[in-house]
Amino acid sequence: MAVTFDIKTKCKQTQARTGCVHTPHGDIQTPVFMPVGTQATVKAMTPRQVEDAGSEIILANTYHLYLRPGHDLVKEAGGLHKFMAWDKPILTDSGGFQVFSLGALRKITEHGVKFSSHLDGSKHMLTPEKAIEIEQALGADIIMAFDECTEYPAEYERVVLAMERTHRWAQRCKDAKTRKDQALFGIVQGGCFADLRVQSAKAIADMDFPGNAIGGLSVGEPKKKMNDMLEVTVPHLPETKPRYLMGVGSLDCIIDGIARGVDMFDCVLQTRIARNGTALTKQGKLVVRNAKYARDFSPIDSECTCYTCQNFTRAYLRHLIKTNEMLASTLISIHNVQITIDFVKEIRQSIELGTFLQYKNEFFANYRV
Amino acid sequence: MAVTFDIKTKCKQTQARTGCVHTPHGDIQTPVFMPVGTQATVKAMTPRQVEDAGSEIILANTYHLYLRPGHDLVKEAGGLHKFMAWDKPILTDSGGFQVFSLGALRKITEHGVKFSSHLDGSKHMLTPEKAIEIEQALGADIIMAFDECTEYPAEYERVVLAMERTHRWAQRCKDAKTRKDQALFGIVQGGCFADLRVQSAKAIADMDFPGNAIGGLSVGEPKKKMNDMLEVTVPHLPETKPRYLMGVGSLDCIIDGIARGVDMFDCVLQTRIARNGTALTKQGKLVVRNAKYARDFSPIDSECTCYTCQNFTRAYLRHLIKTNEMLASTLISIHNVQITIDFVKEIRQSIELGTFLQYKNEFFANYRV
Numbered sequence: 001m002a003v004t005f006d007i008k009t010k011c012k013q014t015q016a017r018t019g020c021v022h023t024p025h026g027d028i029q030t031p032v033f034m035p036v037g038t039q040a041t042v043k044a045m046t047p048r049q050v051e052d053a054g055s056e057i058i059l060a061n062t063y064h065l066y067l068r069p070g071h072d073l074v075k076e077a078g079g080l081h082k083f084m085a086w087d088k089p090i091l092t093d094s095g096g097f098q099v100f101s102l103g104a105l106r107k108i109t110e111h112g113v114k115f116s117s118h119l120d121g122s123k124h125m126l127t128p129e130k131a132i133e134i135e136q137a138l139g140a141d142i143i144m145a146f147d148e149c150t151e152y153p154a155e156y157e158r159v160v161l162a163m164e165r166t167h168r169w170a171q172r173c174k175d176a177k178t179r180k181d182q183a184l185f186g187i188v189q190g191g192c193f194a195d196l197r198v199q200s201a202k203a204i205a206d207m208d209f210p211g212n213a214i215g216g217l218s219v220g221e222p223k224k225k226m227n228d229m230l231e232v233t234v235p236h237l238p239e240t241k242p243r244y245l246m247g248v249g250s251l252d253c254i255i256d257g258i259a260r261g262v263d264m265f266d267c268v269l270q271t272r273i274a275r276n277g278t279a280l281t282k283q284g285k286l287v288v289r290n291a292k293y294a295r296d297f298s299p300i301d302s303e304c305t306c307y308t309c310q311n312f313t314r315a316y317l318r319h320l321i322k323t324n325e326m327l328a329s330t331l332i333s334i335h336n337v338q339i340t341i342d343f344v345k346e347i348r349q350s351i352e353l354g355t356f357l358q359y360k361n362e363f364f365a366n367y368r369v
Numbered sequence: 370m371a372v373t374f375d376i377k378t379k380c381k382q383t384q385a386r387t388g389c390v391h392t393p394h395g396d397i398q399t400p401v402f403m404p405v406g407t408q409a410t411v412k413a414m415t416p417r418q419v420e421d422a423g424s425e426i427i428l429a430n431t432y433h434l435y436l437r438p439g440h441d442l443v444k445e446a447g448g449l450h451k452f453m454a455w456d457k458p459i460l461t462d463s464g465g466f467q468v469f470s471l472g473a474l475r476k477i478t479e480h481g482v483k484f485s486s487h488l489d490g491s492k493h494m495l496t497p498e499k500a501i502e503i504e505q506a507l508g509a510d511i512i513m514a515f516d517e518c519t520e521y522p523a524e525y526e527r528v529v530l531a532m533e534r535t536h537r538w539a540q541r542c543k544d545a546k547t548r549k550d551q552a553l554f555g556i557v558q559g560g561c562f563a564d565l566r567v568q569s570a571k572a573i574a575d576m577d578f579p580g581n582a583i584g585g586l587s588v589g590e591p592k593k594k595m596n597d598m599l600e601v602t603v604p605h606l607p608e609t610k611p612r613y614l615m616g617v618g619s620l621d622c623i624i625d626g627i628a629r630g631v632d633m634f635d636c637v638l639q640t641r642i643a644r645n646g647t648a649l650t651k652q653g654k655l656v657v658r659n660a661k662y663a664r665d666f667s668p669i670d671s672e673c674t675c676y677t678c679q680n681f682t683r684a685y686l687r688h689l690i691k692t693n694e695m696l697a698s699t700l701i702s703i704h705n706v707q708i709t710i711d712f713v714k715e716i717r718q719s720i721e722l723g724t725f726l727q728y729k730n731e732f733f734a735n736y737r738v
Contacts, residue, residue, distance in 0.1 A: 041689060041696045048676070049415075069663070069688040077666055077684060085680040294438070297446055307417070311454040315446060319438040320410060326695050327410045 003142060003183030003210045005030075005242045005263075013357045015234060015261030018348045021211075021242050023089040023141035024181050025081065028056045030242060030263040033254065033344045034091060035270060035337045039064050040074070040084040043271045044329040045337070047086045053306060053338035054345070057089040057141075059266045062134050063098035063126075067117055071137035079139030090140040091266070094131040094173075096187070097215065097247070100149040108148060110165065128172035136179045144213060144246075145173040147187040152220040159191035166215075167203045174207060185211040185244060192225050194232045201236035212237045213244040214262070218253070227256050234261040251282060251343055252367055255360055258347055270340055274332035277321040280339050284368035288314055288332065289321045306338035307331075372511060372552030372579045374399075374611045382726045384603060384630030387717045390580075390611050392458040392510035393550050394450065397425045399611060399632040402623065402713045403460060404639060404706050408433050409443070409453040412640045413698040414706070416455045422675060422707035423714070426458040426510075428635045431503050432467035432495075436486055440506035448508030459509040460635070463500040463542075465556070466584065466616070469518040477517060479534065497541035505548045513582060513615075514542040516556040521589040528560035535584075536572045543576060554580040554613060561594050563601045570605035581606045582613040583631070587622070596625050603630040620651065620712055621736055624729055627716055639709055643701035646690040649708050653737035657683055657701065658690045675707035676700075 007019045021028040035042045035050060038061045042050045050058060060080060065071060077083040080090055099106050099113045106115035112127030131146035146169050148162040166189045177184050186209040190196030204212055214233055217226045230245070237243050244264035245257045254265050270280065277289035279300045286300060299309035300317070308317075308331040320328035350359035376388045390397040404411045404419060407430045411419045419427060429449060434440060446452040449459055468475050468482045475484035481496030500515035515538050517531040535558045546553050555578040559565030573581055583602055586595045599614070606612050613633035614626045623634050639649065646658035648669045655669060668678035669686070677686075677700040689697035719728035 039688070039692045039694055040685070041694050044695045044699075046418075046676070046696065046699060047680070064692075068692055069684070073664060073684065073688075076664060077682065083682075083685055085685075295442060295445060307415070311416070313446065313452075315438070315442065316409070316452055316454075319408070319442075319452075323408045323433075323437055325408055325410050326413045326698060327415065329695060330413075330415060330699070 002181050005211070005240065007240070009352045011351050011356045012354065014259040016258045016347075016351050016356050017261065017263070018351045019242070019263060021263075023183070025087060025089045025141050026056070028089055029348060031254075031258045031344050031347060032056060032264050033340045034059045034264065034266040036061075036266055036268045037084065037086075038268070039068070040080060042333070042337070044275065044326065044333045045271070047084065049307070049330070049334055050086070050337065051088070053334055054341040055088070055337065057091060058086060059091045059093065060084075060138065060140065061095070061098060062092050062131060062138065063095035065138060066095065066134050067119055067124075071134040075137040075139070081139065089142070091142040092135050092138050092140040092144065093246070094135065094144040094146040095126050096131070096144075096147040097149050099126055110168075112146075128169040129176040132173050132176040132184075136177070136182065140182065142183050142185060142211065143177075145170045145184060145186050145209075147189060147215055149189065149216045149219065150191050152192060154191050156193060159189070159193060159196055163189045163191075163196055163200050167200070170204060170207055174209075183210040185209050185213050187213045187215040187246070188233055188237070189216045190229075190233075191216060192221050192229060194228070197229050197233045198236055201233045205236055205238055209241070211242040211244060213246050215246045217245065218247045218249055223253065223256075226253070227260065230257060230260040230262065251280065251340065252364070252369065254340070254344065255347060255363055259356070259360060270336035271333045274336045275329045277328065277332065279332050280336045282339070282343060282363065283366050288317045290318075293318045300332075300335050301339065304335065304339055304342070306335045308335040371550050374580070374609065376609070378721045380720050380725045381723065383628040385627045385716075385720050385725050386630065386632070387720045388611070388632060390632075392552070394456060394458045394510050395425070397458055398717060400623075400627045400713050400716060401425060401633050402709045403428045403633065403635040405430075405635055405637045406453065406455075407637070408437070409449060411702070411706070413644065413695065413702045414640070416453065418676070418699070418703055419455070419706065420457070422703055423710040424457070424706065426460060427455060428460045428462065429453075429507065429509065430464070430467060431461050431500060431507065432464035434507060435464065435503050436488060436493075440503040444506040444508070450508065458511065460511040461504050461507050461509040461513065462615070463504065463513040463515040464495050465500070465513075465516040466518050468495055479537075481515075497538040498545040501542050501545040501553075505546070505551065509551065511552050511554060511580065512546075514539045514553060514555050514578075516558060516584055518558065518585045518588065519560050521561060523560050525562060528558070528562060528565055532558040532560075532565055532569050536569070539573060539576055543578075552579040554578050554582050556582045556584040556615070557602055557606070558585045559598075559602075560585060561590050561598060563597070566598050566602045567605055570602045574605055574607055578610070580611040580613060582615050584615045586614065587616045587618060592622065592625075595622070596629065599626060599629040599631065620649065620709065621733070621738065623709070623713065624716060624732055628725075628729060639705035640702045643705045644698045646697065646701065648701050649705045651708070651712060651732065652735050657686045659687075662687045669701075669704050670708065673704065673708055673711070675704045677704040
């Protein structure tokens with residue numbers, strides 16, 4: 001088994017737990033936040049900065065790397081770890097969500113998804129087998145099954161079809177996989193219908209993947225719906241396997257997910273809003289580009305120990321933003337990634353100390369969405 | 370005296386020498402290459418990366434910082450060192466070259482230069498006194514006199530007028546300066562006329578600045594002209610003071626300048642061409658974005674010890690360039706800055722070993738412009 005999972009502590013009041021995922025490239029303490037390196041780079045950060053921010057695992061995108069530079073090239077380079085100079089664990093998605101996001105540019109059949117590249121319109125086909133071929137060439141420690149996501153809101157019948165296809169595709173992914181040093185995670189779908197989520201969780205759990213993901217959430221539904229879906233889904237996913245909530249997220253969604261038994265999270269939010277001049281804090285977002293920070297000589301967060309907060313003021317960061325200096329994106333990305341990782345670390349500690357619920361309540365008392 | 374200079378070794382065959390400039394923020398081994406941080410940031414690099422690349426001093430631009438965020442704000446922040454989190458020496462130019470570069474947007478009188486901001490067209494006036502006021506607010510270790518540069522080619526009469534004004538303005542700068550912890554360097558002008566260069570060098574030398582710069586070169590003249598001007602200028606600048614060739618440059622111009630007795634260099638080339646996907650090597654430029662490097666899994670320079678060359682291949686850098694990832698600019702800037710600094714370090718060692726001329730000949734035997 002390429003990936004194993006130990007549970008360390010379980011919260012008595014919630015579904016929260018701490019644990020450790022063991023992979024060929026090292027251990028990951030869970031719950032964990034995984035920064036996203038879509039095109040084999042966490043945007044605006046060097047691997048050293050990603051590591052210094054505390055990252056134990058990053059995510060990369062199969063769809064993007066398949067199109068550029070191509071999985072064959074990455075394989076020839078010695079795999080994704082070597083190509084991007086990141087020797088800790090990597091997780092690759094399957095491209096399912098990306099081709100779903102192409103909308104009119106894709107056509108789904110039982111065989112797979114025909115799509116036009118968002119770059120040049122060239123025609124491509126992703127199937128469960130092709131996704132696994134690409135993910136095996138990339139060589140991440142954890143690879144994801146090729147699934148069919150549904151938009152929100154979506155008709156019940158449509159969600160049923162996508163969910164059932166996701167299950168058949170999960171099996172095809174399992175059958176196609178040959179590398180022993182990678183762990184394939186299954187993905188639960190079912191939209192925002194509780195009965196379908198239960199059905200999907202059971203079906204995916206039955207396939208005995210070394211880890212299980214919850215997909216198709218954070219696609220526009222209200223936050224309460226997402227939490228409701230987690231509450232009905234998680235109990236049907238094996239306790240002994242890591243649970244991964246895909247594409248989430250913000251600090252509030254992360255802590256809510258952890259309370260509901262989720263172990264792994266990924267999101268582009270941290271680096272995306274950084275490039276737009278917005279920083280995360282445990283009190284909510286701080287729009288550094290705002291004029292009111294022009295002469296604010298305090299750091300983004302005076303309690304944060306990241307490189308940015310230890311060295312730079314809001315006034316300086318705002319100056320970089322206003323003058324279109326790339327360093328703004330780098331410095332705010334460093335902060336946003338580290339504060340999220342430190343937040344999850346504090347949550348782990350609170351679970352181990354038995355004070356998670358208290359930590360969570362205090363967090364929400366101070367947090368503005 | 371805010372800045373003192375010791376000569377360590379003198380080359381027997383050329384005017385090259387090694388030395389050390391002592392400043393309130395630390396020592397600078399000369400010859401030295403100074404990366405440029407125009408807007409209080411060396412573009413695409415964190416101060417830590419600039420330091421890791423071996424930089425002992427950086428340059429910042431008075432014109433840009435005066436316009437944004439304003440020198441008052443930088444002063445309020447505790448000065449430029451603190452504002453940009455760089456605690457080693459800083460040199461600021463005076464804005465003279467920048468307003469000269471505005472062309473039709475500026476009007477020069479004996480009092481100073483009226484100009485329209487390149488950002489919003491707003492009207493401003495820079496005078497010797499104003500430049501010193503701004504530079505004192507910024508608080509660099511070395512500040513430059515406000516000078517009048519001339520374009521190439523320029524009529525003799527016009528160059529005479531600009532040179533004479535530069536001398537009068539140098540005196541006004543000296544008179545305006547009040548801070549004792551900053552060193553004011555004078556600037557020699559005189560275009561590409563040998564007699565004017567001699568006249569200007571003598572006039573500036575007579576004012577007894579703690580360092581002397583050679584301005585108005587690298588403005589479009591042939592490289593041979595620049596070297597000729599250095600040869601006539603340097604002998605008239607005091608041997609006991611550091612000599613700074615402004616806005617230069619490329620590896621070949623640096624080594625040629627050192628051979629002619631120059632101690633200090635600055636240039637935007639390193640970071641500018643990095644953002645365009647071009648790397649410097651001691652054999653010439655390497656256009657990393659070229660298709661021929663798509664599957665080249667060697668570093669930019671296999672002998673370079675920079676973070677980029679130690680971790681990343683040409684294929685990966687090209688991928689970052691093709692996918693418009695900011696990390697490309699960062700990684701190639703790191704390389705271009707470090708290879709220049711390492712090159713100057715090797716030159717220093719060769720001067721100390723008495724092998725400079727041999728080093729220089731070997732360099733040019735392998736270098737393609």
